[in-house]
Each structure stands twice: as C-alpha cells, then as structure tokens.
Amino acid sequence: MNKDPLEGVTLKEIVTLLQARYGFDELGQRINIRCFTQEPSVASSLKFLRKTPWARTKVETLYIETLHARPPSAGV
Template structure:
C-alpha cells in the first residue's frame, strides 16, 4: 500500500512494540512515562496487549513512545 510507505508502524504488531519497549526501557520506566496499570502492577506482555487493544488513547501513547525509541536508536 503506497500510503503506508513512510509509516514506521506499518506492519509492526502491537506485541512486537511492547516487547521492544520493555527490552529497551523496562516496565518501571514505561509505567512512569505512561501511568497505566498494565505497566505498573504485575506487568506482562499479555496484560498490556489486552488493555491496549481496547484502549485507543493508551495505545496511541505507547506507539508514540515506540517511535521516540526508534528515533533514539538511530541518533
């Protein structure tokens, strides 16, 4: 799809985003940046996926954090 070629999130699963963020930042920092229970209380990829799939505002914040992480890795 031509419209997606400049979208760095295109083709990346939410699970992959969470796993990469957790490996890069850790749950504690993620919970500090985005104060959601699935990051601060007994965090797991499974609980995060469940919450983020039904909570658009939180998913948007996580996607922004991921884009920022990608930018930090390339700088």
C-alpha cells in the same frame, strides 16, 4: 518517501521492544497506565492496549520516539 514507522509492526512487537529497552518500571514512569505499573506482563498489556485507543496511541508514540532516539551506549 515518508513511510509510516508503524506499518508492518504488530502491537506485540512494539510492547516487547519497549519492555526490553526500558523495563516495566520505566515504562510505567513514562506512561502511567496500570498495565505497566501493577503486575505488568506483555500479555496483560496487550489485552489492555487493544481495548484502549488512547493508551495504545501513547505506546505507539513512545515507540516512534524510541526508534528516532540514539541507541543506549554499550557498557553504560
């Protein structure tokens, strides 16, 4: 069965997970959009991403790639 990894996941959950995993500095390097590079917050990011389909697609793609990546090693 090929389940959509975005099914049942809110944009807020995606941004929160990515921010916790990478921090806004690295998110801004991975996806160069102002909501991650200039005065970033989850709330401002959500506002921008909900109005900007191309940016939302990039964030969703990074989320899917993150799900398939190996978890970071503890203590490293």
